Structure formats: C-alpha cells, structure tokens
Amino acid sequence: xxSWLFISVLAASLMVSAPAFAAPGQNCAExxxxxxxxxxxxxxxxxxxxxxxxxxxxTTVAVLATGVDAGxxxxxxxxxxxxxxxxxxxxxxxxxxxxxxxxxxxxxxQRGGGDNDVAGLSPGSRILPVRVMPDDPxxxxxxxxxxxxxxxxxxxxxxxxxxxxxxxxTDQAILESAVADxxxxxxxxxxxxxxRARDEQADAxxxxxxxxxxxxxxxxxxxxxxxxxxxxxxxGDFVDLVAPGVAVPALQTGRGLVEVDGTAVxxxxxxxxxxxxxxxxxxxxxxxxxDLLRATASPTAFGTxxxxxxAALTARTVDAKTRQLPALKPAPLPDQTAEAHRRTVALxxxxxxxxxxxxxxxxxxxxRRSRRRxxxxxxxxxxxxxxxxxxxxxxxxxxxxxxxxx
Numbered sequence: 001x002x003s004w005l006f007i008s009v010l011a012a013s014l015m016v017s018a019p020a021f022a023a024p025g026q027n028c029a030e031x032x033x034x035x036x037x038x039x040x041x042x043x044x045x046x047x048x049x050x051x052x053x054x055x056x057x058x059t060t061v062a063v064l065a066t067g068v069d070a071g072x073x074x075x076x077x078x079x080x081x082x083x084x085x086x087x088x089x090x091x092x093x094x095x096x097x098x099x100x101x102x103x104x105x106x107x108x109x110q111r112g113g114g115d116n117d118v119a120g121l122s123p124g125s126r127i128l129p130v131r132v133m134p135d136d137p138x139x140x141x142x143x144x145x146x147x148x149x150x151x152x153x154x155x156x157x158x159x160x161x162x163x164x165x166x167x168x169x170t171d172q173a174i175l176e177s178a179v180a181d182x183x184x185x186x187x188x189x190x191x192x193x194x195x196r197a198r199d200e201q202a203d204a205x206x207x208x209x210x211x212x213x214x215x216x217x218x219x220x221x222x223x224x225x226x227x228x229x230x231x232x233x234x235x236g237d238f239v240d241l242v243a244p245g246v247a248v249p250a251l252q253t254g255r256g257l258v259e260v261d262g263t264a265v266x267x268x269x270x271x272x273x274x275x276x277x278x279x280x281x282x283x284x285x286x287x288x289x290x291d292l293l294r295a296t297a298s299p300t301a302f303g304t305x306x307x308x309x310x311a312a313l314t315a316r317t318v319d320a321k322t323r324q325l326p327a328l329k330p331a332p333l334p335d336q337t338a339e340a341h342r343r344t345v346a347l348x349x350x351x352x353x354x355x356x357x358x359x360x361x362x363x364x365x366x367x368r369r370s371r372r373r374x375x376x377x378x379x380x381x382x383x384x385x386x387x388x389x390x391x392x393x394x395x396x397x398x399x400x401x402x403x404x405x406x
Contacts, residue, residue, distance in 0.1 A: 028096030032256020041244035056122030062154030065100030068129035082129035105251030121272035163271035167209035
C-alpha cells in the first residue's frame with residue numbers, strides 16, 4: 001500500500017505540462033510549435049521598417065518546390081491554385097514535406113496571434129505553388145526537365161518572381177531555354193544554391209548548381225544570425241547574394257511554426273525582396289532589379305553581399321566600404337521567466353511529495369516493527385507518592401534522648 005502510494009504521489013508531482021503543438025494537416029512533416037517569439041531574420045532584414053513603406057501587394061511569387069499547403073492559416077487566402085508538373089498530376093495546394101510551405105511563409109506569411117510574430121517579408125504577395133519535385137518527407141530532388149516545366153508553368157500563370165527551392169547539378173538545354181524565356185518575359189528568377197553533401201564539405205567549391213549557375217538568375221546562399229556562412233552552404237561565383245538561412249522561424253505545413261535551415265528559405269527572403277521592388281518599381285527590368293539588389297547588398301566575404309531590401313527600396317546605393325550590414329543585432333530571446341517559475345514549482349512540489357511519502361513509509365515501518373514486539377501505544381502509569389504534611393514537624397533527632405548531645 002505504501003509503495004503504491006509513493007509511486008502515485010511521485011508520478012503526479014512530476015507531471016509537467018507539455019508545450020502545445022499543432023498537428024500538420026496530413027501528419028507528414030514534424031508538428032509545428034504553437035508559437036515562436038521573435039525572428040532574428042526579420043530584425044536583420046528590417047522587416048517592420050520595410051512594411052511601413054511597401055508590402056508587395058499585387059505581385060505573384062511562384063514557389064517551385066514540393067507544393068504549398070493552401071490550408072496553412074498564416075498564409076490565409078493568398079495561395080493560388082498552382083500546378084503539379086510531375087507525372088502524378090497531384091494538387092499543388094498540398095505539401096506533405098513542408099519545404100514549399102516554409103519558403104512561402106518567409107515570403108508572404110501573416111503574423112499569428114499572441115506572441116507569434118513570425119511573418120513574411122512581403123506579406124502582400126500572392127503565392128503560386130508549382131510542384132517540381134516529389135512530395136516525399138524522406139527526401140527528393142527535382143530534375144532539369146521538371147524545373148523547366150515548372151518555370152514555363154509559372155510564367156504562363158502570371159508570376160512576377162520565381163523562386164527555385166532546390167537546384168539540380170546538371171546543365172541541360174531545356175532548363176537554360178526555360179530560364180531565358182522567363183527572363184525575356186520580365187520574370188525575375190531567384191534560385192537556392194543548395195547544400196553541399198558531406199563528401200563535398202572538405203572541397204572549397206563543388207559542382208555548380210542550376211539554375212543558380214546561369215547568368216540571369218540570382219543565386220542565393222545562407223548565413224546565420226551572426227552573419228556567418230555555415231559550412232554546408234555551397235560557395236562559388238554562382239552565389240550572388242546571401243540571406244538568413246540558419247534556424248529561421250518559418251511556417252509549417254498544416255499549422256504551427258518550425259525553425260529551419262537551408263538556402264531554400266534564404267532564397268525565399270531574396271525572392272520577397274525582388275517582389276517588394278517589383279511592387280514599388282514595376283518599370284524596372286529584370287536586369288535593373290538584379291543590379292539594384294546587388295548594388296545595395298551589404299558587403300560580405302560570400303557572394304556580392306547580404307540582401308538589404310530596405311536599402312534597395314529606398315535606393316540607398318552608397319560606396320561598399322561605408323555600407324553596413326543589415327541590422328545584425330540578434331532578436332531578443334524569449335522570456336523564460338514563466339517557464340523557469342513553472343519548473344521551480346514542479347520540482348519543489350516533487351521534493352515535498354517525496355519527503356511526505358518518505359515520512360509515511362518510515363511511520364509504516366515503525367508500526368510494523370512495534371506490532372511484532374506486541375507493543376501498544378498507552379499512557380505511562382502515575383508513580384505512587386506519599387502525601388506531604390502541610391507543615392513540617394519539629395526536628396526529631398534534636399528531641400530524641402537516645403541521641404547523645406554535645
């Protein structure tokens with residue numbers, strides 16, 4: 001009985017409430033967190049200052065990836081029907097893997113409620129999902145043919161900007177022709193340069209990724225919150241700009257938020273910057289938009305520099321030596337006071353419960369031992385005492401004649 005009581009009380013006292021997770025729509029990708037407070041990427045790219053002057057309204061950004069979850073609440077009704085260019089001809093508005101949804105979120109995601117202030121850089125833009133790679137959480141890649149068809153489909157459906165989330169390593173004429181046609185029609189193409197495989201990380205460069213390797217495509221690498229380039233990000237003359245791509249808060253498929261790494265989300269930020277420019281300066285050609293993004297980028301050792309959409313929108317083209325990085329001050333860390341208090345209360349309760357149960361166990365053991373010795377609790381008997389006289393008598397020994405006197 002005592003052992004059962006100990007286990008029950010201790011188990012109850014150690015129970016700590018788990019954070020709320022939002023299950024994805026198809027139970028494919030890992031569940032998203034209910035909230036993430038703060039986004040260093042938004043601070044770095046001065047998102048609040050940008051949205052005060054431009055939000056990208058009226059532009060369409062095509063996301064070439066695994067699809068985009070049209071039901072993600074923070075994407076609202078800005079996800080268009082899109083298309084699946086693969087043989088299975090599925091629905092591009094679904095995204096089991098989550099890659100396309102994450103890229104779309106850093107472009108056009110809306111702020112959530114409460115402490116969830118994660119939002120896209122160009123929240124007024126519409127998203128055109130184009131599936132160019134299998135929607136498989138175990139991993140997949142596009143092909144030159146699927147990327148070419150995806151670019152053609154995006155152009156035919158009125159995209160102003162195309163972002164390619166995953167590159168290929170093969171330069172084929174069909175892909176180069178699709179890129180050239182899109183650029184000729186005034187569509188800006190932004191492409192992730194991808195991540196190096198483990199066997200490539202010892203190499204300074206690696207294979208050229210496409211379409212980032214083409215002249216008229218903006219190739220994008222990743223940096224972390226300190227402005228450093230991760231070892232996994234590809235490097236080479238195909239990198240034109242870099243953007244946040246390490247531990248970036250992004251939307252998860254279904255609902256909720258997740259922190260992601262990779263050049264795909266970095267390319268999403270550059271695509272959003274291009275959409276902001278296209279919305280504010282629709283007269284600019286593809287070459288002019290590309291040149292302006294490069295000219296206003298903040299210097300770095302990787303590529304032309306860190307994309308600086310605020311500088312591009314305000315046309316702050318100054319000498320590279322005096323141009324500073326975007327606001328690289330890290331976003332404030334989440335307040336852990338409530339969490340620390342909760343843990344302290346839980347641990348204190350557990351300790352008190354353990355002490356109480358230990359006391360109960362010791363008492364039960366003492367009772368069992370006393371019963372074996374036939375001991376029963378009772379009051380101790382009163383000791384017999386002769387009554388004392390109210391007044392003391394005369395000293396007997398002084399009056400006794402048998403006692404010799406000196």
